[in-house]
Amino acid sequence: MKFSRFLRGVFWLALASLPLDVPDSLADSPAGLNITGFHVDANAPVIDFDPLPSAVEYQVFQGPDLTQPFQSVPGGTVFDFQWRGPVIAAEQGFYRMGVRTLTPDELTAANLLNRVAYGPTPDEMERVRTLGVAPYLERQLNSEQIVEDLDTPPVFTPQWRKVTVSGPGSASTLYIYLDDAGEVYLDDLRLVAGATDDGTQPNLLKDGGFETPLGTEWVVSPNLIGSALSAGSVHAGATSLHVLSTDAGTTKESSIYQAITPALSTSKTYTLSYWYLTADQGAHLTVRLSGSGIVGTVPISDARPHPGRLVAGLAAATSGLADLRAWHLLRAVQSQRQLNEILRQFCENHFVTQWGKSNDYLDNAGYPGDQSQKIATQMEFFENRRWQAALLEPQVTFHDLLRISAESPAMIIYLDTVGSRGDKNANGTYRVANENYARELCELFCLGVDNGYDQGDIVQMSRVWTGWTADLLAPGDEGNPFAQRSTVLKDPN
Numbered sequence: 001m002k003f004s005r006f007l008r009g010v011f012w013l014a015l016a017s018l019p020l021d022v023p024d025s026l027a028d029s030p031a032g033l034n035i036t037g038f039h040v041d042a043n044a045p046v047i048d049f050d051p052l053p054s055a056v057e058y059q060v061f062q063g064p065d066l067t068q069p070f071q072s073v074p075g076g077t078v079f080d081f082q083w084r085g086p087v088i089a090a091e092q093g094f095y096r097m098g099v100r101t102l103t104p105d106e107l108t109a110a111n112l113l114n115r116v117a118y119g120p121t122p123d124e125m126e127r128v129r130t131l132g133v134a135p136y137l138e139r140q141l142n143s144e145q146i147v148e149d150l151d152t153p154p155v156f157t158p159q160w161r162k163v164t165v166s167g168p169g170s171a172s173t174l175y176i177y178l179d180d181a182g183e184v185y186l187d188d189l190r191l192v193a194g195a196t197d198d199g200t201q202p203n204l205l206k207d208g209g210f211e212t213p214l215g216t217e218w219v220v221s222p223n224l225i226g227s228a229l230s231a232g233s234v235h236a237g238a239t240s241l242h243v244l245s246t247d248a249g250t251t252k253e254s255s256i257y258q259a260i261t262p263a264l265s266t267s268k269t270y271t272l273s274y275w276y277l278t279a280d281q282g283a284h285l286t287v288r289l290s291g292s293g294i295v296g297t298v299p300i301s302d303a304r305p306h307p308g309r310l311v312a313g314l315a316a317a318t319s320g321l322a323d324l325r326a327w328h329l330l331r332a333v334q335s336q337r338q339l340n341e342i343l344r345q346f347c348e349n350h351f352v353t354q355w356g357k358s359n360d361y362l363d364n365a366g367y368p369g370d371q372s373q374k375i376a377t378q379m380e381f382f383e384n385r386r387w388q389a390a391l392l393e394p395q396v397t398f399h400d401l402l403r404i405s406a407e408s409p410a411m412i413i414y415l416d417t418v419g420s421r422g423d424k425n426a427n428g429t430y431r432v433a434n435e436n437y438a439r440e441l442c443e444l445f446c447l448g449v450d451n452g453y454d455q456g457d458i459v460q461m462s463r464v465w466t467g468w469t470a471d472l473l474a475p476g477d478e479g480n481p482f483a484q485r486s487t488v489l490k491d492p493n
Contacts, residue, residue: 177249
């Protein structure tokens with residue numbers, strides 16, 4: 001099928017399902033690429049097309065006429081099944097679109113990874129290509145043989161990095177601050193006249209190398225009062241500035257600052273540069289002129305996000321729900337034990353609990369501040385860690401997974417066995433055992449709806465679970481249902 005249309009008087013587009021002078025690697029599929037429309041928008045050619053199954057790459061080629069070879073168009077973008085090219089000149093030309101589809105082997109690999117993994121990522125596609133489909137699947141079925149430890153923080157090596165930025169001399173005060181509590185080492189801070197700094201221009205800042213005591217040239221605001229010179233981590237000279245922040249900085253009253261004399265000119269260009277030492281984790285460092293001139297902001301940490309960095313906080317109940325979600329996602333992306341991660345997520349979904357209900361229960365129990373949120377997160381984390389370990393056991397059974405769920409405080413709270421009792425209350429009347437867990441055990445977790453049990457079975461089972469509750473335990477006893485109640489309370493401060 002061929003489309004052609006005269007656009008804007010002098011620009012001609014011709015698009016075909018069969019490519020002309022297009023590399024074989026980007027040839028159309030046998031079924032053809034269906035072009036649904038094209039136009040020029042803000043002097044840029046735009047092509048609309050229907051999605052093609054198993055497409056990997058779309059590319060557009062352009063030629064001055066049909067007798068000349070077509071050349072790849074650089075700089076175009078594909079979004080939402082629309083290609084938008086770079087701005088065009090007022091000239092005639094022909095365009096053709098090519099598409100590269102998955103090979104049969106790649107398609108098989110992609111289908112496999114969509115079922116036993118978190119999708120055909122480049123890393124996993126390469127593993128399937130290297131191992132083969134059957135060996136890859138066998139490896140996933142024996143994932144305990146895959147050596148990795150994503151729950152251990154990786155070793156991080158700090159490095160000195162340089163920041164350079166130019167701009168107008170908006171004002172004559174320079175600020176140094178972090179956007180959160182944290183620390184960083186800063187050294188060799190320079191501000192020079194001109195758009196570049198080759199190292200020969202005079203430094204307009206006094207003590208930019210941080211060799212004299214703070215308070216001499218640099219004024220320290222209260223949130224940075226712990227900052228000091230350091231001889232332990234230095235880029236050049238004898239000392240650097242160890243910036244220690246207890247709160248976010250924004251301007252003069254929350255920064256380390258220096259008034260520059262003589263004053264800068266707002267009509268001239270200046271260049272700011274400095275070196276900072278990267279950290280494992282941290283806030284953003286800002287060094288800037290007051291006003292709207294030069295701003296040099298960088299994240300202190302250049303470490304790759306890693307699930308091992310989150311484990312300690314989740315286990316100690318010092319992290320919140322966002323960190324648990326990040327732990328889930330980072331393991332899904334980075335783990336080579338893809339089937340194990342899929343099955344762990346199955347357990348999380350099948351034996352469903354509700355973080356919010358645990359939080360409410362703990363909050364009503366009197367946990368101060370956000371402590372209830374963090375302990376509720378810890379409950380979910382420990383539940384997942386137990387499933388993770390169980391699924392690496394070759395002999396694991398559904399009964400094992402069910403037992404982990406039954407012993408989880410998150411489940412005990414969610415389906416109300418935490419307060420289920422069958423004894424007499426203060427008025428002398430019998431309490432009725434809560435049936436929620438018994439019903440879901442039959443209907444949702446094990447048997448399914450209307451599958452051989454009745455209300456009588458649920459009532460009897462609910463009595464079995466009466467008294468199955470959550471209690472205060474010492475650290476390390478979380479997974480032991482027979483542990484004795486702890487009498488040591490956590491310090492609320």
